[in-house]
Amino acid sequence: MLRRLLLPVLPIWRRLAVRTRAALAAALAAALAFGLATVWVSAAVHDALLLQAKQRAFAASENVETKIPNSPEEAYQDATYVVLAQDGKVLRRSNLLAGIPPTSTDFWSTYFPPLDPSSPLDIVTRKLPGSLLPGGTPPGATGTYHFYTFVTDHTFSSAELAGYSGQSGIAAGRLTGYVLIDEGDTNRTTAQVTRILGWYLAPCSSLFVAAMAWLITSLALRPVESIRRRMARIGEGAFHERVPVPPSRDGIAQLAETTNETLDKLERALAEQRRLVADASHELRSPLAVLRTTLEVPLLHPEAVEWPVVVADALAGTERLQDLANDLLLLATTEEEHGAGQHTVELHDLVAEQLAERGHTDPGIDWRGSVLPARVPGRDPLVGRVVRNLLDNAARYASSRVEVTLHSTDGWAVLTVADDGPGIPVADRQRVFERFVRLDSARARSTGGAGLGLALARTIAHNLGGTVIAEPPNSGRGAQLSVRLPLVS
Known part of the structure; x- marks a missing residue:
């Protein structure tokens, strides 16, 4: 029944402002409270006065009875x-x-x-x-x-x-x-108390409570309005600004802190996106310029050009552009994915397969492997890409030897790839995992890649709950990269 009565009111109630709803709710609660208080106080006053009237009447009864055949005392003569x-x-x-x-x-x-x-x-x-x-x-x-x-x-x-x-x-x-x-005074006093409480005090108090609820709600929502205004400015492009955090440790302060944390992440993501676009544009400019030169110069002197060579060079430049575009797409897709779901990978099979392949594609390098069974979360293409990128990096800089080990420890699968190349300076062991970063010894594009391989490996490992780090080499020479992924039983 109550639900049926409230259903027509709910849409109107929901459209009201928070301050209005707070004021109305406070007024209704105050009216109910003061109404009940009026009934209770009136009943209490009536009972107290009636008790006094009974006591006076009882005293008068005793006095009248005991004074017969004389008149009662003067105090009781008006009884x-x-x-x-x-x-x-x-x-x-x-x-x-x-x-x-x-x-x-x-x-x-x-x-x-x-x-x-x-x-x-x-x-x-x-x-x-x-x-x-x-x-x-x-x-x-x-x-x-x-x-x-x-x-x-x-x-x-x-x-x-x-x-x-x-x-x-x-x-x-x-x-x-x-x-x-004599209940006359009792009834008159009770009626007067009821009239004062019910017709004057209760309505005035309810209005006062509603006004105070409006004022207090307005003051409480002032930080929210400040947050709204600041968010409007941030939305117009002031991404470096943050919403004010009120000194109170309540839900509004927590909302402001969470909003600022979200804005920090968004600003970092926006800066990363801008840097990615800028770096990608820079990286694409060089191969596009080479490809254009490869095609424009022969067109100026077509009679002295070996066109098969020109086409082969153009094809090589196109493949480089395609590889770069694929890496950028995979990197962006991987950053949007989190977790591996229900998929698992036999990591030792992937490592063994790629080591065998490297023996044919890079015969000038001594590939050594010590691989133990390990099952990790993820899909074959992504986990395989981590392994391939680490092996590509090692093959690019190794002088003659690459050592690959895979073992399990404390619930983690640890894959280590070490080469005997120039190594990674201590100051660059974190920076080397950033996008488009190539160390000084690898800046020549004939030997260095686009600088996305290790960044992509780190992103994939992080989304699978693991890490990729550059360690001090056990042999004291070259570079040593280590991947840690959680084991799956």
Whole structure:
């Protein structure tokens, strides 16, 4: 039922601003709280005042009873009470009952009959005509009154009763008394408290709470607005700027920190992309210039050109461009992929296969291998590319020998490729894995590659949960590269 009632309101509620929703929710909660508080306070005030009225009426009842045949003390003379003889005749009445003649036997016998002394005496309830109510009531209305009752223990003589009531001929006997529990002040005070709380304090307090909720929410959202403005500036090109982090350690501060971390990564990625584009443009410019020269010069003197040689040179330049483009595409694709999924590779088979191939393609190098079984995550083409790039790098710089080892240790497969070439200076052992980096001894394009092989190997290994590093060579000479990939059982 509640869901049906709220369904039409939900779309409107969701379109409201956060501050408006906070203010409305606070106002509703405050109204409910103050409404319940009004009911509780009014009930508490009524109960407390009623208890006081009962205590006053009880004290007046005792005083009236104990002072017969005399008048009650002055403090209790304003109490509303009636004292009746044993035959029902009214001896004395006061306050609200004073206006009813003692001869109205129907009234007195109906509402205030003499009580049996053997009956337990307590508070009795009487519905009296509305004319007796404090403040008056509409004609014909009745009001509910509560009375303390008593029956005297002493039997009074006719003379005592005549002196007490001013009437003669009253038979001796015990007397019955009714003392009103005056709830007029109780009801009036309770109504006033309810009116003040319900009609003035609760609405004003609810509006105040709503205003404070609006203000506090606005202050709380001020850092969000600062973040929004700064993000707008960053989106316009100020990529070096960062969003302000508020000093509070709350969700907004965490949001700002996470946003700044994301912006750092995006800035690095953008800088890397720009550098990649610039480096790729630079790398493509040289082979394109060579290819163009290869074709333009023969066209100037076509009669003295050996066209098969020209075509072969152009084809070699085209293949170099194709290899560079493939490496760039594979590098970009690999950086977007993370993890190997459910695929695994027998690394020892890939290493053994490529070592056997190298014996035919590079016969001038002594290829030595010590390969132990190892299964690693990944796909054959990617893991094979890591192995191939390391072997290509070693073959490019080795003088006469390349040693390849594969073993397992502490849950890792460790592939090491060492050559006896010029080696890698300590200062360049990190830089050598960057894109398009070729060391001084390898800058000649006839021997050096495009500088993407080791960068691609590192990217693939990193995405598979491994690493590629340049280590100090065990033999003390040449370069030694080591790949660590997690083992798969």
